[in-house]
Amino acid sequence: MSTPCYKNSKQPFEKRIKDLLSRMTLEEKLGQLNQIYRGHENPLPPEFAGQVRKGEVGSFIWGYAQPELRNQIQRIAVEETRLGIPIIFGNDIIHGARTIFPIAPALACSFDPELFERAQSIAAKEARAAGIEWVFAPMCDLARDIRWGRVAETCGEDPFLSSLCNAAQVRGFQGKDPSSNKNLAACLKHYVGYSCPRGGRDYSDTEITEWTLRNSHLPSFHAAIDAGALTVMSSFNAIGGVPAVANRHTLTEILRDEWKFKGFVVSDWNAVKETVSWGYAKDDADAARLSICAGNDMDMLSTSYCRTIAKQVKDGLLPVAVVNEAVRRVLRVKFMVGLFEKPYADESAYESAILRPEHIEFARDCVTKSTVLLKNDGVLPISKKVRKIALIGPFGDDQSEMLGCWQGFGETKDAVTLAQGLKVKFGSKISLTVVKGCSVQTQPRMKTLQDGSTVVDESAGKDDDAVNLSEAVRAAKAADLVIMAVGEPRGITGEGGSRATLTITGRQQELFDAVAACGKPVVTVVFSGRPLSIPAVIEKSSAVLFAWQPGIQAGNGLSDLLSGDVAPSARLSISVPYEVGQVPLYYNHYVTGRRTGGVYRDGVPTAARFWFGYGLTYTKFEYSDIKIVSGKKGKPAEAVATIRNKGRRKGVETVQLYIRQLACNEAARPMQELRGFKRVALKPGESVKVRFPLGGDVLGYVDCKGRTCVDKGDFHVWITPHARCGEALVYVHK
Numbered sequence: 077m078s079t080p081c082y083k084n085s086k087q088p089f090e091k092r093i094k095d096l097l098s099r100m101t102l103e104e105k106l107g108q109l110n111q112i113y114r115g116h117e118n119p120l121p122p123e124f125a126g127q128v129r130k131g132e133v134g135s136f137i138w139g140y141a142q143p144e145l146r147n148q149i150q151r152i153a154v155e156e157t158r159l160g161i162p163i164i165f166g167n168d169i170i171h172g173a174r175t176i177f178p179i180a181p182a183l184a185c186s187f188d189p190e191l192f193e194r195a196q197s198i199a200a201k202e203a204r205a206a207g208i209e210w211v212f213a214p215m216c217d218l219a220r221d222i223r224w225g226r227v228a229e230t231c232g233e234d235p236f237l238s239s240l241c242n243a244a245q246v247r248g249f250q251g252k253d254p255s256s257n258k259n260l261a262a263c264l265k266h267y268v269g270y271s272c273p274r275g276g277r278d279y280s281d282t283e284i285t286e287w288t289l290r291n292s293h294l295p296s297f298h299a300a301i302d303a304g305a306l307t308v309m310s311s312f313n314a315i316g317g318v319p320a321v322a323n324r325h326t327l328t329e330i331l332r333d334e335w336k337f338k339g340f341v342v343s344d345w346n347a348v349k350e351t352v353s354w355g356y357a358k359d360d361a362d363a364a365r366l367s368i369c370a371g372n373d374m375d376m377l378s379t380s381y382c383r384t385i386a387k388q389v390k391d392g393l394l395p396v397a398v399v400n401e402a403v404r405r406v407l408r409v410k411f412m413v414g415l416f417e418k419p420y421a422d423e424s425a426y427e428s429a430i431l432r433p434e435h436i437e438f439a440r441d442c443v444t445k446s447t448v449l450l451k452n453d454g455v456l457p458i459s460k461k462v463r464k465i466a467l468i469g470p471f472g473d474d475q476s477e478m479l480g481c482w483q484g485f486g487e488t489k490d491a492v493t494l495a496q497g498l499k500v501k502f503g504s505k506i507s508l509t510v511v512k513g514c515s516v517q518t519q520p521r522m523k524t525l526q527d528g529s530t531v532v533d534e535s536a537g538k539d540d541d542a543v544n545l546s547e548a549v550r551a552a553k554a555a556d557l558v559i560m561a562v563g564e565p566r567g568i569t570g571e572g573g574s575r576a577t578l579t580i581t582g583r584q585q586e587l588f589d590a591v592a593a594c595g596k597p598v599v600t601v602v603f604s605g606r607p608l609s610i611p612a613v614i615e616k617s618s619a620v621l622f623a624w625q626p627g628i629q630a631g632n633g634l635s636d637l638l639s640g641d642v643a644p645s646a647r648l649s650i651s652v653p654y655e656v657g658q659v660p661l662y663y664n665h666y667v668t669g670r671r672t673g674g675v676y677r678d679g680v681p682t683a684a685r686f687w688f689g690y691g692l693t694y695t696k697f698e699y700s701d702i703k704i705v706s707g708k709k710g711k712p713a714e715a716v717a718t719i720r721n722k723g724r725r726k727g728v729e730t731v732q733l734y735i736r737q738l739a740c741n742e743a744a745r746p747m748q749e750l751r752g753f754k755r756v757a758l759k760p761g762e763s764v765k766v767r768f769p770l771g772g773d774v775l776g777y778v779d780c781k782g783r784t785c786v787d788k789g790d791f792h793v794w795i796t797p798h799a800r801c802g803e804a805l806v807y808v809h810k
């Protein structure tokens with residue numbers, strides 16, 4: 077018997093897909109659209125093997141670095157099913173596979189998309205070696221409300237920066253050839269509008285206008301699609317009552333018709349079925365039909381597709397062409413990641429692929445480039461005169477906390493804490509006392525009142541959260557310098573990690589206050605998945621480093637910064653508020669017709685404590701000669717400025733270009749929009765001229781039909797070190 081066309085690697089993919097589709101039964105097709113989860117059982121329960129053998133599984137969510145077990149399953153799919161279609165194995169590799177990097181908003185603070193690209197290319201190599209050919213990343217959602225725990229997975233609050241970072245992540249994961257053993261398929265999530273849940277409560281509904289969708293939430297998905305992303309995940313939320321998984325406008329009209337996306341869309345976990353809970357679909361069958369017809373191709377976990385679609389097709393309720401198209405898209409990606417040619421993972425590759433010295437070195441580099449210096453009264457870098465350091469706080473020596481909200485295949489034992497990093501950095505030159513001081517406890521004991529409401533039980537729980545003030549105070553008093561390591565635990569960040577307060581958790585504030593009262597200079601290092609509202613901590617500290625969730629090289633990277641071996645260069649990818657009541661707070665909001673005086677009636681400023689783009693280093697830069705130079709010979713005008721390092725140390729400055737269109741008849745445009753940046757490294761006394769051409773890509777917006785428009789008229793233009801500073805230049809675009 078001759079080899080069927082779909083198995084012939086010399087034939088083009090589209091021809092092979094057509095051939096394969098023509099051989100498939102409806103049930104086999106639906107199997108391709110079904111994704112199941114491998115639980116924690118090892119060996120696999122027999123029903124899994126049975127499902128695969130019957131051709132009912134197209135994909136596994138596979139959270140384990142066990143290529144042998146994965147191959148066992150794949151062997152059933154390839155050798156024991158009628159057509160031998162391989163399974164695609166996907167996993168949440170978000171900020172590292174085994175080498176865990178800083179979380180995405182931290183890496184975005186580098187303002188260096190190439191850093192992201194390299195980090196994800198390392199993650200791809202390690203994940204491939206673990207038997208994964210598909211990752212559920214990058215997360216393209218725009219940070220809007222920091223009560224929402226998943227800001228810890230975003231690239232921050234700015235669509236421009238976010239677009240560059242997400243496109244870079246796609247390039248890192250997929251490389252030039254997603255079928256190579258170094259690359260894999262990326263998945264853009266969560267499409268779309270998931271990041272504006274009411275009250276910051278994860279999974280809740282959103283209201284987003286077409287204008288805001290087009291100009292704030294979609295650009296980063298669009299950029300990542302243009303970078304070649306092979307898959308997209310639809311989100312849990314509903315926009316204006318329409319669940320994202322069943323939204324034809326976003327999934328088909330925009331994604332397919334406008335952007336020409338050719339890969340497949342997978343739902344989020346059980347989201348197809350949840351359209352019933354939303355009160356949108358009337359039952360499972362309705363849910364499946366509405367979702368697949370809207371353009372959602374694969375069903376993650378709900379099994380609604382494989383249980384209900386065949387009957388609906390047979391009853392004439394759903395055209396088989398819709399199913400065929402979804403299957404075609406899934407098969408296309410399977411071909412593109414090389415599964416038909418190489419269905420099995422190399423079982424001996426993992427150990428030599430992970431934690432390679434160059435991966436670890438790079439992870440350290442990432443920490444230094446993503447930790448933001450928010451305040452420094454001169455205490456940093458640590459002076460040579462300092463002999464005794466007290467490192468106090470629950471984040472100072474906790475390996476697990478360094479890993480962040482997703483840990484892929486990361487292991488606690490790989491992480492270097494700040495205590496460990498400082499010991500290696502300073503050795504016997506400094507005596508280091510490490511005091512935990514208190515736990516990071518976050519779960520208050522709750523009690524139910526007679527009326528059925530639930531309140532915090534103030535009388536319970538304190539003992540679990542023992543705070544050891546006396547030991548901390550003793551250590552602080554004996555030290556020349558105190559480093560406080562405080563923050564929010566990783567367990568309350570990421571998915572489901574919504575918070576109503578944005579303070580340091582448990583009894584850390586009490587600990588901090590007792591230590592600060594000792595009168596020693598305090599350097600505070602904050603570990604967190606989101607900006608926190610901690611004005612008192614900031615005011616009482618001599619210096620503040622915002623370390624996010626830094627990954628396994630936390631301690632080494634932070635020690636590089638504290639010692640001054642490396643100067644900080646990161647800039648905030650998300651604004652930091654004073655108080656939680658200001659949230660949602662982001663720099664790129666609209667200008668109103670009314671002035672509020674800049675303060676709430678209870679005295680809290682309406683501005684951020686630190687705006688987007690803010691960050692200090694160990695030297696100072698001066699901006700001068702900022703002007704607009706008109707373009708010659710048909711070239712666009714340019715905004716230019718001279719930047720000089722006027723300090724005594726070398727440093728990197730991130731020069732930022734913001735614009736505002738003063739009158740736009742489509743709809744008002746935000747107060748400021750980042751449209752360019754340049755990182756310049758300058759030695760003391762050195763200066764450089766920075767130029768930003770003011771072309772259509774800089775001045776434009778997207779109208780409600782998806783067209784890029786550039787209007788003639790007046791613009792404000794800023795070249796500044798961060799949002800909301802500096803004088804605007806006026807530019808008239810003719």
Ligand code: NOJ
Binds near residue numbers: 168212344571
């Ligand atoms: C639910 C999350 O929302 C999504 O980000 C993740 O990729 C899937 N679960 C799979 O684990």
